[in-house]
Amino acid sequence: MKSTIRTIIVIMLTILILPVALNFEAEAAVQSEYVKVGLKFGSNSAAACTLTSDEGFILGTAENRSFIEGMPLPAYNKLNIKNENGNIVIRDDNGTLLSADLGSSGCVMPADYNEDGIIYLDGVPYRGGIMLRGQSNGTMTVINFITLEHYIYGVLNSELNHTNPREALKAQAVAARSFGERNLGKHSADGFDFCTSTHCQVYKGYSGEYPATNKAVDETEGELMYYKGEPAAAFYYKNSGGYTQNSEDVWTESVPYLRSVKDEYSPSYPWKTSLSFDIIRTKLETAGFRPGVIESVSINGRNTTRAVSELKIKGSDATIYLKKEMIRNVLGATIIKSNLFELAGSYAEAGSDEWFLSNGSSVVGPGSKIYVINGSGAVKRLDRENAFLINNQGTVRQGNSAATETVTCGTVNFTGYGYGHGVGMPQDGAVEMAKQGFTYDEILKYYYTGIEIE
Numbered sequence: 001m002k003s004t005i006r007t008i009i010v011i012m013l014t015i016l017i018l019p020v021a022l023n024f025e026a027e028a029a030v031q032s033e034y035v036k037v038g039l040k041f042g043s044n045s046a047a048a049c050t051l052t053s054d055e056g057f058i059l060g061t062a063e064n065r066s067f068i069e070g071m072p073l074p075a076y077n078k079l080n081i082k083n084e085n086g087n088i089v090i091r092d093d094n095g096t097l098l099s100a101d102l103g104s105s106g107c108v109m110p111a112d113y114n115e116d117g118i119i120y121l122d123g124v125p126y127r128g129g130i131m132l133r134g135q136s137n138g139t140m141t142v143i144n145f146i147t148l149e150h151y152i153y154g155v156l157n158s159e160l161n162h163t164n165p166r167e168a169l170k171a172q173a174v175a176a177r178s179f180g181e182r183n184l185g186k187h188s189a190d191g192f193d194f195c196t197s198t199h200c201q202v203y204k205g206y207s208g209e210y211p212a213t214n215k216a217v218d219e220t221e222g223e224l225m226y227y228k229g230e231p232a233a234a235f236y237y238k239n240s241g242g243y244t245q246n247s248e249d250v251w252t253e254s255v256p257y258l259r260s261v262k263d264e265y266s267p268s269y270p271w272k273t274s275l276s277f278d279i280i281r282t283k284l285e286t287a288g289f290r291p292g293v294i295e296s297v298s299i300n301g302r303n304t305t306r307a308v309s310e311l312k313i314k315g316s317d318a319t320i321y322l323k324k325e326m327i328r329n330v331l332g333a334t335i336i337k338s339n340l341f342e343l344a345g346s347y348a349e350a351g352s353d354e355w356f357l358s359n360g361s362s363v364v365g366p367g368s369k370i371y372v373i374n375g376s377g378a379v380k381r382l383d384r385e386n387a388f389l390i391n392n393q394g395t396v397r398q399g400n401s402a403a404t405e406t407v408t409c410g411t412v413n414f415t416g417y418g419y420g421h422g423v424g425m426p427q428d429g430a431v432e433m434a435k436q437g438f439t440y441d442e443i444l445k446y447y448y449t450g451i452e453i454e
Helices: 002-030 148-159 166-182 211-219 277-286 326-331 427-435 440-447
Strands: 034-040 048-052 057-063 066-073 078-084 087-091 097-099 106-110 119-121 124-126 129-134 140-147 225-227 270-276 294-302 308-315 319-323 341-344 355-357 362-364 371-373 379-381 388-391 394-397 405-407 411-417
Touching (some): 034 148, 048 129, 048 140, 057 129, 066 106, 078 129, 078 140, 148 166, 148 211, 166 211, 166 225, 166 427, 166 440, 270 277, 277 308, 277 326, 294 341, 319 326, 341 405, 405 411, 427 440
Antiparallel strands (some): 034 140, 048 119, 057 106, 078 087, 106 129, 119 124, 129 140, 270 411, 341 411, 388 394
């Protein structure tokens, strides 16, 4: 009888406990894994820092992209942290020692971190927790240990403004999440996954969040782009200039889902800038080249979208060949906004969008219709794509001619379209597609070839 009663009790307890356990497992399964974001490191590392939280703290361990709770500190709302002889030491405001060494995998969380609690690092709010690693010079690397979803909260508005259409924001959220998952450990040598700049993705923490961007993250929660079962490297940038680029035409590797697309939705993004030969020389020398006095700058090759694939710079001491994205890296990615550009000499003022035809007595802009008259008086419209434009320094060609465009006059005027490396999703195109009624998955599949969203 006692055995029967004991069995019944065990069965009843199992029935009561099992749903709770299953629910816990379900919650654990959907819980976002953590990532590490470097807030202060290298020359910007911290000599000391202060953490504050309205609900107190929990000291724990960051392990395998999870947080393991350790010692609770509910009675403290402020912690002062410093590297003391290589140990990360935590004290209260009275100087009382709370932890003699947090350790390299130690993490300070706000006590209410599971309820979206906020921790303040020197007054700046962040979700998740803070890790600190001592450096040999007595400073500390400061890391935000945060779930991937909350990391995207802090990224999204910085990469695409919250005022843009929802479907564009959702496309950006999936792209940013995929980029993050694919690039885990990008700063592993520094002890974290991502920095907060454009080198990774621009991250501003809790201060960078907006309701519209957070909603876009929530509505795509956990979704990544995949190609043949692997997370896709979801590169993105501002404007395509009319064509996206094959990955190998910008970098080196041919990636099957990063294929060139004629961007039918790209808003016009013209740009122009001027660089003197002296400035070009300085930029080359900064990059480690020694050209001597610059004598000429030439476009030495274009790819199938007509983006410049090689720029030849002839100097008195050496001829330098800048290929693909190296052109923008050396001359300045915010100056040469894209590789979709033409060259001209200093016959036109910087900022002018005009070309001199024939002997320079007539001027037309790039949007003009050009007509020619033959010896018999017949009028024919000129095919602008293959026009030869003449200045007092030589010939500047348009269109698909294989001829080299060369400037020898001391100043180069660049006139181009688009902004960014050109690989993957152009944000301006995504916004325009969203305005025209496309959904976020349609936008992503337009710019990334053959991907799946899961």
